[in-house]
Amino acid sequence: MSTAETKSNFIRQIIDADLESGRHTRVVTRFPPEPNGYLHIGHAKSICLNFGLARDYGGTCHLRMDDTNPETEEEEYIEAIKNDVSWLGFEWGEKLFHASDFFEQMYQLAVGLIRDGKAYVDHLTPEEISEYRGTVREPARPSPYRDRSVDENLDLFTRMRAGEFPDGHCVLRAKGDLASPNMKLRDPLLYRIRKASHPRTGDTWCIYPMYDYAHPLEDAFEHITHSICTLEFENNRDIYDWVLDNTPVPARPHQYEFARLNVGYTVLSKRKLLQLVNEKHVAGWDDPRMPTIAGMRRRGFTPEAIRNFCDLIGVAKANSFVDIGKLEFCLREDLNLRSPRYMAVLDPIEVELVGWAADRVTMIDAPLWPEDVGRPGTRPLPLGGRVFIEREDFEQTPPKGFKRLSPGAAVRLRYGPVIRCDEVLRDETGRVVKLRCAVFEGDAAEAPRVEGTIHWVPAHAAVPAEVRLYDRLFSVEKPDADTSGRDWLTLLNPENLVVVRGALVEPALAALGPGQHVQLERTGYFYTDPKDTRPGAPVFNRVVTLRDSWAKRATVAASPAPSVVRPAATAAADTGKAARKSRTTLRAEARAAEPALAARYDRYLALGLSAEDADVLTGAQDVGDLFEAALSVYGNATSIARWVVNEVLGAAKDAPLSTLALDAAGLAGLVRMVDAGDISNLAGKEVLAELVEKGGTAVEIVERRGLRQVNDAAALGALVEAVIAAHPDHVARYKAGNAGLLGFLTGAAVRQSGGKANPQQVRALLEAALAG
């Protein structure tokens, strides 16, 4: 029931472009978990993305264990990961890899880097390395070992591999850029010594590659085309590229980053999840309260619901926080179709049906499925003289709108007769122990009208069962962002699991085996625990509650509407500390350092340019050069300035202007034609795009592409008529008051003319034509 067609996202756009340009002819992605913990819902997003891309583009997705750190990685995790990915419904076929498969090749490439003088063995201690690295403001200092000879480095590296040095004695480092503002590039570590046994390679290695070195190589060896990771690796992309550019690899993958998943009331950091397990705050990695795939599986989530959730939330680069309600929605949507309905009473009150013959039992054929699911099937449901109902379905003094039982009121027993509460029996503490109710069977004319239906179980045939009510793990929405200073563990929800041992279920449920989904009517979706369910003794895990408009109303009524006063985004309160150095200040500095630029600035102001344009044009030599050169060909300073500032800079996208095919004469010619009305602004931009791309002259491009502006009233009139005829709906909506549609219709007309029609005139003609 996966919904609709696949949503567009920025990664799909990149792939589309790569396929179209021929950069790639197929798509190969990978999901590269480190086997140092169990997979969680955040990984599910990545799995669905990577495998989904491969599926949709007819490519392949590799499963790769990123096992470069033997100290934290274990075989148990490797198996769990494989199990979870395949349970989610994805197949990697033959394409199972391990980073450790490539250790020898990685080593050889490292030797190559040393030979090329691009890597060295460093003996600085970790503390010293950190110290030498500098800060974001100050550059790094070179390690005293940075310049030793290739031969010495080769010898040392060989001995590192041979196990001659203890852990931490030395590392292999790349010769990066010590002054780089990107800290990751300041001589990144490539190899460290770890005399630990590796789950796959055992003791054959005692040096292990670092992520930043290993990952790009793994991608290249596997011929990955699109290497997709999360946002926090953006800074690592520079080393990713460095490694691939400095080693002879068989392919050239590229890294793209997307926003990782965040959801409320849980944590998704492996460190914290591990701590929850180790310190026994939960019963293990597969505890149903855990956000792990294993935990969700045991709780009763389905792969379909999780996949659907991942489709629903999309993929983008903005940090986001997904409402857990979306997951619950996906769960209910899926579970509705696969969960037969039954009844169970969690907190029973006995009800005596007054007048019911002592040993009379009627069998009810109760449907397993509601009408909308439309599946056949019933289960036998016996009704005798005593039943149990839910304690919360009775109120001595019902609040307004209460549709359940209260003294003198009547309800229908689900699938059964109507009952009216005539007598309430209590114990000495005042607790209700029994209700005596009149029964109205069949179409009894005297039956009271009822508004509510409640669930029940027959007292004589009820079966005791254990019910585990799972709730959100934490009691605050963002335990990771808690600023109260409390330890995050104190934020655990004390009621994240409530075990109900006195629950009573209808007899048909007694035979349920492990791993079955049911809906306990009016209570929620449940799953028989796959580990603890015994023959005849089901254990029910609550997967998710049902939507509950009454509970919602009740809560709202109870809490006196806390009129949420949100601190209005403090309007430009200049309390804000100095922003980062802006481009203006950068340009001002450039002018201060270079008198020629400063002189230009004054001259441009004298030419009549705005201060802003003059500023932008004089921040760098090349921008001003282009402006001046174009100006010498065509003398309208403001027009040239406008095109340089607003259009050329946009087209350049921060690249130096010298990388553009555009020359000053081309630009000047273009601006001249626009000013003269030979071509429209729109066409002008089209011409500029080609000039930037391929160079040439504006006149030639205009003639070749036939972009000369059409100003002829008759031709434009015909065009307008045609557009009006072609879009009757839009015209009607425009006339009904949707003014925004004038833009749409103008656009349609201009587009139909191939960008040649004079847009002002088109718009005016349209407006006039539609006014009548």
Added chain:
RNA sequence: UGGGGCGUCGUCUAACGGCAGGACGCGGGACUUUGGAUCCUUGCGGUGUAGGUUCGAAUCCUACCGCCCCAGCCA
């Protein structure tokens, strides 16, 4: 603070100079032997701020504001 990213309904996400759309949520309605199933909904609600360019700006230019990431021998 140097650098790298990101700001669109309450939340998530589209729109690539031309109708701000979808989903969850919220509200309203239908139906009802699940208040909680299910269905309908032309209902609510948004382009961080301020300028500029353009016939037309969420989109291009400029400035400002805010948030995230980077100084592990983790990944």
